[in-house]
Amino acid sequence: MGKPTTLTSTPVLALDGVGKSYNGISVLRGISFEIAPGEIHGLLGENGAGKSTLLKILGGAITADAGAVLFDSVPTRLSSPRDSIAHGVSLISQELALVPQRTVLENVFLGGWANAAGFATPAADRRRFDELCAEVGFDLDPHALVASLPLGKAQQVEILKALARGSRVLCLDEPTAALAEAETEHLLEVLRTLAARGTTIVIVSHFLDEVLGIADRITVLRDGAQIATEDASAHTSDSLVRLMVGREVAALSRTPAPLPDSAPVVLKAEGLTNDRILDVSLEVRRGEILGLAGLVGSGRSETLRALFGADRITAGRVSVSGVPVRRATIRRMIDRGLALVPESRKDEGLVLRRTTAENIALPSLGGRQIGGIVRQGAEASAVDRVVAMVDVRGSVRHVPVGALSGGNQQKALFGKWLVTPPEVFLIDEPTRGVDIGAKVNIHNLILDLAAAGTAVIVVSSELEEVMALSHRILVLRAGRVVAEFPSPADREDIMSAAFL
């Protein structure tokens, strides 16, 4: 598979064996394809397949450490966004790079305003702005503040900004993820117009039908490798899902312990609703591992946060061991035996400046005190016990946890909740950014906890992980539970439910 189709004209942009690794872990390797002027190229793959990394390399936000990027057949080093802009590449990320407090006109020419001896000459910018708008058919008020624009319009400002810089290649990362349907239609129409004028477009999107509807060719990535670069017309969304999923990756050595029929329900949620999730109902039994699958932004993490009392819910209720929880707060949920390993250990999980021991001790401080004074001996033995259980390597008491490796940090994050093992363990991305050894340790830890009776809900962007760990899998899409699969589930079924 993956026979590259031939181009009819000289490529504006070519990749030759491009690769990138972090700390010896390869996230992208051997990417080679060419893109013709005026082509719309779709970049597809699962979460973590390397799509965004590849786009960021093109945009100069990160630098490739293998292979070459060629513009008009000339190898070029892209080491900063400035380099990429100079070569006519503009990257439009999901988080728009605009100054919200300033006007549309100022943003379109951000940093490159027309001037006479340093004094801005907005009239010249305005003429150029009107020309550009007329060319691509935008209807934007140049004096509106960007902050006041709906997202679809703000995206148009980004596109105009790119064109004003003379960009030949537009890279868009999930441009339609947050758009309403009408806005999406309009954006796709705009992209077709731009391509017809000769602008090359590279688009990353989770919406397969959308990509098939607009792209001339597609490249599929899986685990950082290029699986196929082919004409879009040769594919259906089903065939794309098959390419993205590929063969079954070697399963982890262990599977979850069988769940007795008599296992009681520990956590039950009915109709949880807030601004990110809608009517989510689920239950987990003692010793059960429930997997939540879905795309980024589908409401998986938000479901865990709502269960834990970290995000407010506007409707629905949660009960623990049959007892309803009124006005859930984090404290109340912890008291009921819940624990949360959050998605980002850096932002939400660990106090990086403090030691591993202090981080592990934090949630259970109240249980080892006399009149507010920490019982240092009890704390030391509790920490030692947990450190042995999760196998943190490195100095636990004398260096900040932020100085440990990602894997050891992640183990410390689990350790926080193991001083007294929780009744219900909510785990968001159990192994993000950790090496394979730590990953196996963490998987075994989760399986052991469940076997000892902890109810677990696990969220992961890696479908293999969810499939390997779970007794049962719920699939979320756009904040709702859309499907349920019992354990050994079919990968393609899950993917279809998540994507389509």
Place this chain on the structure above:
Amino acid sequence: MTTDSATPPRRRRVDFKDFGILGGLLAIVVYLSLSTTTFLTSQNIVNLLDQAVVIGLLAVGATLCIVSGVFDLSSSATLAVSAIAGVFLTTQFGVVVGFILALAVGAILGTITGTMIVITRVNSFIGSLAISIIYRGVAIVLTGGAILSVTSDQLDAFRVWALPVLDGVSGGTILFAVTAVVLGLVLWGTTFGRRVYAVGGNEEAARLSGVRTPLIHISVFAINGVCAAAAGMVLASRAGSAQPSMGIGMELTAIAAVVIGGTSILGGAGAVWRTVVGVIILTVIGNGFNLLRWDTTYQQVVTGVLILVAVAADSWLSRRSRRSRG
């Protein structure tokens, strides 16, 4: 699992950052001892410690705030209002009750400051600046702009914080030492102290660990209010009176002392002993300029450079530790 990692090597790391500041103080002390005959006299040491008391009390309170990730610019205004209230209450109820009530007023003002900042969610720097202006206004309203004095028969007892009580050491010095030791132990060895570090280091992580972060912030403001009131009573004790413009600008000197000691302005790292060292360094530098008969204009230049060096070292060290993370 493996047992060999159960007892991690208890290697004592001698970190330059941990003790560099003590070395700095020691160097200044040695230099002044050798180049003057007056520095290392007990009278000079006693004076020096007494000079450190007011800024010291403010700085120790500010340490808890900064470690928990907030700034309190209202502390010197709290100092003024508490001292005015303290002097008035002393005239009504006597010296002892007056002092205790002054601390209570400081605690209440600090609680108000903290609560306002937590509820409005404004940046603590700006929020406490606004509140400090309000408190200064209150101080003027309370006194009508005048100086408020204790009665002449109370003056001897009231001046206990300014006068030598123990081998020439002033009451204020002892008050500062006790406060520093107590708050140092609170920060180091209590569950509250641990939570203060956690909230300052990563508020969201602390919240998700079940720490009631608003309560922690209100508490540190309240403690800082008590420290400010104590500083105010020391100042009032020296003058025998209080007035609305007391202590203006001292909150910034206090923050400078905290930073010079090596407590991180980013929150989550630092200690009370560092602040004590920072305060003493600032005081010793002032003392040294006097003893050496150097032009005191340069004292400000030296202090400014010291603050810059301390902050730069902090940001350099935290950048380096971020980079070394795998």
